[in-house]
Amino acid sequence: MLSRRTPGQSGFGSGDGQRGRVEEAALVTDEFLGHESHWPEGGVAERVERWLADLAETEEARRAALDGLWRLGPEDGEAVGPLGATLESGDGEARVFAARFLSLLGEGAGMAVPTLCRAxxxxxxxxxxxxxxxxxxxxxxxxxxxxxxxxxxxxxxxxVRVLAQGALLKLDTRPQLIHALAGTKGSDDIALQCWGLSLVIDVADRYDEALPALLAYLGHHYDPHIEDIGRCLARKTEAIQPLVQALTTGEDWARRNAARVLGHQAAHTEVLIAALAEALSDPFPDVRWSAAGALSQLHSAGIDVRTATPALRGAAGDEESVDTRLTSQRLLDALVGPEGPSGPKASA
Structure with a gap:
């Protein structure tokens, strides 16, 4: 099943219209994640019908519904019926969400092609x-x-132009589409830039067009779309070396964002862990916090980060930032708690 998206994952929204609405959908917290009590009984179609109805209910019901809808994946073909019906005849917001969640079904939404074409x-x-x-x-x-x-x-x-280009790229990869999407880096809309460039990587597998531009965005201060870039770059081992270099030699915000991006990586982790451990003593507080968070993220993904224990001890004891100190201490407790050291699997 496609993974539930969080802020900055391919929701890519930073403002008005659908992008604001879809970003709200991405902001569902872990409060509801995995709580079966929030899931309606019945099959996929019945659940989706209930979730779509709950979008117009209380805030709690809405958030729980969005959590459920974000879990849809290609195997949930039964969801095509209620989502397609909503796309045809629902209100404005419901139709936006119906189209968005149909995209999560991938090939499983094949029966909705006529409806989507009309849309x-x-x-x-x-x-x-x-x-x-x-x-x-x-x-x-x-x-x-x-x-x-x-x-x-x-x-x-x-x-409209970029999403249409992206759709065509998936249906019929052509060089002119790759160049057009790579050209979004000239846009003033960072969300649009990230979307187009990520398509160049994800669909066309063209790092030569997109990697330099995506790395350049690491300096965009506190940008929510840095997480989009992180997930895009982390799937490619070619990005590891320049990301580590950005973490060690970049400007303040580039180092902070490089640390956040590295938390999504799962290969060559001995290099990442060493760089992130060193970043726990970075002079910029946001870099230290991001490094602690990235190490925690790697640990949660099953990566053995115990080589960072000495640096974590220092951060947990001497760090002036409460956030960094608490994040480091929690990870330290997980690694060397009362039961002794733990680490799910060795570094790759």
């Missing part, structure tokens, strides 16, 4: 954007949408 002409721009994205994720069964998607790449709305 490409919807009056709501947000519905059109996510319908295009969903069609791209469906794959060859959605090839009927190619002519309309090609028309959408000429529109003035930058988000």
């Amino acid at each position: 490409l002409d919807d009056a709501d721009t947000d519905v059109r954007e996510w319908s295009a994205d969903a069609l791209g994720r469906i794959g060859s069964r959605a090839s009927v949408a190619i002519p309309r998607l090609e028309q959408m790449t000429q529109e003035t709305d930058s988000w």
